[in-house]
Amino acid sequence: MQKLISKDAVMDNQWTLLKVATGPEILQAVPGRNFIVPFKFWKLYREELNDYGGNIAIWLNSDEDISEIGNGLHRLPLIALNFPVFSDGRSYTNARELRQRYEYKGEVRAIGDVLRDQLYYMAQCGFDSFELRNDQDADLCLNAFEDFSTNYQATIAEPTPLFRRR
Amino acid sequence: MYRYDGYDQQMLAERVAQFRDQTKRYMDGQLSDTEFLPLRLQNGLYIQRLAPMLRIAVPYGMLCSRQLRKLAYIANHYDKGYAHFTTRQNIQFNWPHLNDVPDLLADLAEVEMHAIQTSGNCIRNTTTDQFAGVAVDELEDSRGYCEIIRQWSTFHPEFAYLPRKFKIAVCGTAIDQAATQVHDIGIYIVKGPNEEIGFRILAGGGLGRTPVIGQEIFEFVEKKHLLTALEAILRVYNREGRRDNKYKARIKILVKETGVEEFQNKVFQEWELIKDSALMLTDEELNRCLGFFNSPDYDDLPDSPxxxxxxxxxxxxxxxxxxxxxxxxxxxxxxxxxxxxxxxxxxxxxxxxxxxxxxxxxxxxxxxxxxxxxxxxxxxxxxxxxxxxxxxxxxxxxGAMASHNLGLLTDVICCPGGDFCALANAKSIPIAEAIQRKFNDHEELCNIGEMNLNISGCMNACGHHHVGNIGILGVDKKGEEYYQVSLGGSSKNEASLGKIIGPSFAQEEIPDVVENIVSVYKDKRHEGEKFIDTYNRIGLDPFKEKVYAKAD
Known part of the structure; x- marks a missing residue:
């Protein structure tokens, strides 16, 4: 069972992640009421999904363009950004753009190849929940957010760069 | 020079602790090779042919005596008694043991030194003119700006997993000694429309497999916008740089494939959003960082006593x-x-x-x-x-440190090559030595005059062969080491990339090839003309004829 953490604690996962989805009927076929659906699927079936009784969130791969989310953005309770492999750094920029350019206030979740040694940077870029890869130890991962006490840069978690705080 | 405050020291201590923990988890089998790889690279640690190689950061090349003594201790205690200066103004050790690296880093931290981001797909050590602050032709000392960039690029959470490595150089002098135009980002300190100091910023330069001269992205930005402009470029690169092919992942390919105007538009779009944000530099911060590089206490002395x-x-x-x-x-x-x-x-x-x-x-x-x-x-x-x-x-x-061949043919730039480096196709150090032995007459070297001869053991071009007046590149031909020779490269203001002279040569042929090239120059040069100027005037052909004459 994959573990989900925030910066402070292990969390209950209220969401079911659909890695692939072919048509809207899948929401009835799979147990659960809150679904994170693929971005492509969401774009195709936006109308139909409006009628779904539960909650719908989306996930984007690292090469998908967040500017295409468009108007529906602020109605989404959660956006998950995928790390196909931990060394693919695009989702850091996408998280930051969601927060800074699009002023998205909902939950931004890291999914995919999410490992202990990248968590600190992810948190700084605006992620607030982390679905860890299966083999990761959740308690060990919770320490990661204390790897550093501060940053030089202006980040989402600390928008004032160090040079304005020294 | 810059001195750490409590924040700098604290973050460095946290980094040492982090890497100690990562190394331990790797040794315990909790981290795979693939997962440990970028972590160790971002701490300067390569696994090499004979042993790990550790690259220590020397920000913009500056060291104080206390740091030199610590490096001497490290060379003696963890290595075989020597160190190596790199072509990015850094220092490498060739023989430390993996287990010892966390302790070695802790020793370095005592003198405000580290190995952070000296390798890996992240922003590397910012380099500059080695005469910064003392050059006669300088507009402004570049080192304070380099320090501002160092801090911004250190542990940047968004840019630790870029498509590929990323190198920045800053130049404040009229004569460019920093090879600024062949960097991912090249920054010139220039005067703006109202005589105020600011920056001209290029992007997309680089050596390696596809050498390219950088293109202008910002004609002029004010001082306060230095970091916002850099961050905008990096954001576009991180999002759009190619990740499907390691050899096409540098920013130079992105700029080329996108087209410089379109790339510039994208950068401006990002910049618009952040240029007046908290990342905009304050006068206090500029003064603080530049203030560390004020002139020392010079005496009033006459020239030529x-x-x-x-x-x-x-x-x-x-x-x-x-x-x-x-x-x-x-x-x-x-x-x-x-x-x-x-x-x-x-x-x-x-x-x-x-x-x-x-x-x-x-x-x-x-x-x-x-x-x-x-x-x-x-x-x-x-x-x-x-x-x-x-x-x-x-x-x-x-101390055997009084060689008087600076800037002459035997002042060779040379990567560690196949003797040490796991990436190399061919050895480079013995080539340098063979050339030095051939040209052992100082009078003759002076007669040849200013000449850069650069040697790289592979396409990665650590020896900057593309911008050598004479460039030598080690290549692999069916398992044999061969050497390709190019002419006419320069990393100065009139930066140019060398042209390959023709088919490659065996190792033992190289000293004669160089001698032939030099003899053509001596025959054809006008009074007082440098090699590079003669080459630019007469072109490649006369050299080619002479070098390949015997083979016909």
Whole structure:
């Protein structure tokens, strides 16, 4: 069972992640009421999904363009950004753009190849929940957010760069 | 130079602790090779042919005597008694053990040093002119800006997993000694429309497999926008740089494939959003960082004191060294001295622990306790009193550091090559040595004059062969080591990339090839014309004819 953490604690996962989805009927076929659906699927079936009784969130791969989310953005309770492999750094920029350019206030979740040694940077870029890869130890991962006490840069978690705080 | 405050020291201590933990988890089998790889690379650690290689960061090449002594200790304690200056103004150790690296990093942290981001797909050490702050032709000292960039790029959470490595250079002098145009980002300190100081910023330059000269992205940005402009470029690169092919992942390919105008539009779009944000530099921060690089306490001294003139007249060897290795200083009575680490028979850029200690002592005695490493793999003492040059030179002679071949054919830039590096196709150090042996007459070297000969053992171009007046590249031909020769490269203001002269050569042919190239130059040159200017005037063909004449 994959573990989900925030910066402070292990969390209950209220969401079911659909890695692939072919048509809207899948929401009835799979147990659960809150679904994170693929971005492509969401774009195709936006109308139909409006009628779904539960909650719908989306996930984007690292090469998908967040500017295409468009108007529906602020109605989404959660956006998950995928790390196909931990060394693919695009989702850091996408998280930051969601927060800074699009002023998205909902939950931004890291999914995919999410490992202990990248968590600190992810948190700084605006992620607030982390679905860890299966083999990761959740308690060990919770320490990661204390790897550093501060940053030089202006980040989402600390928008004032160090040079304005020294 | 810059001194750490509590914040800098704290973050560095946290980094050492983090890497100690990562190394332990790797040894315990909790981290796979693939997962540990970028973590160790971002701490400068390569696994090499013979042992791990550790690359220590020397921000913009500056070191103080305390740091030199620590490096000497490390060379002695963790290595085989020597270190190596790199072409990015850094220092490498070739023999540390993986288990020892966390302790070694803790030792370095005691003197405000580290190995952070000296490798890996992240922003690397920012480099600059080794004469920054003392050059006669300087608009403004670049080092304070380099320090601002160092802090911004250190542990940048968004840019730790870029498509590929990323190198930035800053140049504040009229004559570009920083190879600025062949960097991922090149920054020139320039005057703006109202005579105010700011920056001209290029992007998309680089060497490696596809050498490219950088293109202008910002014609002029004010000082306060330095970091916002850099961040905008990096954001576009991180999002859009190619990740499907390692050889097409540098920003130069993105700029080329996107087109410079379109790339510029994308950057401006990002910049618009952040240019007036908290990342905009404050006057306090600019003053704070630039203030660390104020001139030392110079005495008021005359140029060319009588004692110096007399020593130059009486000691011809000293005079030869003075002509080649001593350059004018912005302050009267002072000179810039370069120690050339290109002694024949010693790998270019190699230095022993004993020499490091001696350099530290001499720096304390003659140059305000500071030195710089140049990207030509030499050492600069930037503030030497002219009336002390003779004494300094005598002491350098005792430490085998008084080579007087600076800027000449035998002052070769050379990567570690196949003797040490796991990436290399061919050896490079023995090539440098064979050329140095062939050209062992100082008078003849002076007659040839200013000449850069650069050698890389593979396409990655750590030896900057593309921008050598003569460039030599090691290639693999069916398992045999061959060498491709190019002519006409330059990393100066009129930056140009060398052209390949023709089919490659066997190792033993190279010294004769170089001799033939030099003889064509000597035949064809006009009075006082440098090699590069003769080449630009007459082109490749006369050299080609001579070099391949025998084979026909």
């Amino acid at each position: 009588a004692a110096l003139i007399e020593n130059l007249r009486n000691d011809l060897l000293f005079a030869a060294w003075h002509t080649q290795n001593v350059k004018p200083h912005k302050k009267s009575g002072y000179s810039i001295v370069t120690l050339c680490f290109k002694e024949t028979g010693v790998a270019p850029g190699d230095v022993t622990d004993r020499q490091l200690e001696q350099i530290a002592d001499l720096a304390d005695q003659y140059s305000f306790g500071e030195i710089r490493i140049s990207h030509q793999q030499n050492i600069v003492m930037a503030d030497v009193q002219q009336d002390q040059l003779y004494e300094l030179w005598k002491q350098l002679k005792t």
